[in-house]
Amino acid sequence: MPRTPAVASPRLVNWQQKGFVLFANWSDHLSASTPRLVVLLLTVAALLAVVGRIWSERRTYGTLSFLGAATKWTGVAVCAALALQVVQLSRPYAVPATGQLAVVLGNTQNSPAPQLGHEVSKLVESTMLLHKGETAQEVLEAFTFVSATGHPEVVPLASLGLPFVDVSRNDTRAKRDVRKNAGLLQEHLKGLPPADNGANYLEAILVAAQNVDPGTNILVVGSGLSDSGDLDFAHDNLLTNENRRTEAVEELADKYGSQYLAGVTVSFSGLGDTAEPQYPLSEKQRGIVREVYEQAIKALGGRVEIDTRSLTGSPVSTEFVVDATDTECGPLDRTFTEDAIEFVSDEARYVDADKVGAALQGIVDIYNRSPQNVTGINIAGFIANPSQAEKISRGGMKLSRDRARAVLRSLADMGVARSKLHAEGRGFGPHNDPDRLELDRMVKVTIDRDNPDC
Structure with missing residues (x-):
């Protein structure tokens, strides 16, 4: 019967993470300040000298009764100084301000x-x-x-x-x-x-x-x-x-x-x-x-x-998109502007089919890595709104849908299972900027996944 691999306890992992943070803080402080490093080394040297004196007294007399007051107070002072430095070095390093x-x-x-x-x-x-x-x-x-x-x-x-x-x-x-x-x-x-x-x-x-x-x-x-x-x-x-x-x-x-x-x-x-x-x-x-x-x-x-402290919260409100980084878990979005997928004006025909194929290869690669985990790939087509119409026409909606279907056919031809592909027209893009119409001529591909390892 195969062994179950050992898994570190959450408490151990937590202590390891704290240790890494402390090490990073110490490294940051000491690398930024040579005087601080020198002071720390001198303090450690003084502590070792006191410990050596105590050890010598113990070995010579078998007791610490003859230990001088000066040695005792020096030991206390050195320990206090070292403790203070440890506290300071363990705090997050603050970069010193400059004029800019x-x-x-x-x-x-x-x-x-x-x-x-x-x-x-x-x-x-x-x-x-x-x-x-x-x-x-x-x-x-x-x-x-x-x-x-x-x-x-x-x-x-x-x-x-x-x-x-x-x-x-x-x-x-x-x-x-x-x-x-x-x-x-x-x-x-x-x-x-x-x-x-x-x-x-x-x-x-x-x-x-x-x-x-x-x-x-x-x-x-x-x-x-x-x-x-x-x-x-x-x-x-x-x-x-x-x-x-x-x-x-x-x-x-x-x-x-x-x-x-x-x-x-x-x-x-x-x-x-x-x-x-x-x-x-x-x-x-x-x-x-x-x-x-x-x-x-x-x-x-x-x-x-x-x-290493985490930032949380929602992103700024925006229609501008960022392609997601693949964690191999959960859904993954890819947005293709006309720089990658360009259609002939008012048609669902590519200007450069080879260029489109190169752009879509990334989708195919993600699919091929774990096709069993891909539950569906949704393709949404968008078009620009040059006339700033308040409502899209039936022809405009059809054009956005036809362009999405063109991308669907390309992905199917490149080896993606047809049963996992779905295309829809979304009409006008979200930006609605008459000076930057190219932003709304886009195709958005969403890969839905169910990875049992996540």
């Missing part, structure tokens, strides 16, 4: 809305305090915010009309002013929608680095789950393929060089934390996401801090 601060916002569909948590808020306020006596406009200019969409761009804070206040020269008033400004910033950022489809966190980090002075801290608040770029979790099997993860990091170093982020500290908050429609990642998968970014930033010469 860059923040990468995960204001995308697959991540909880950006939140300035306690540690992030402290750094924001510390940065503002370095600008005592300056106007609200000057304080705003110290911050660079980048939205981690498929095409990352700097968010123009100055044009948003945030009612920032000037920061007083007086210490007490300055603290009050920066708390107010930080609160305003938090309220605005948590509802700031993206301006495009997709997510590309690494490129957003690089954009942030290009728009600030060397040595500026960069904070990243979001899941890190990109669907494009050099760390494409949605399409590049980074979660499930260790070799591919290694290759991706090596390719980064070759592409940008090992000093691209030299002098830059990148602090992450919320890596691997997701929001619907992205299926949640397991603890192991969240660890993989953190590991990938840590290795990537270090490969580019940067320093990394990762806050």
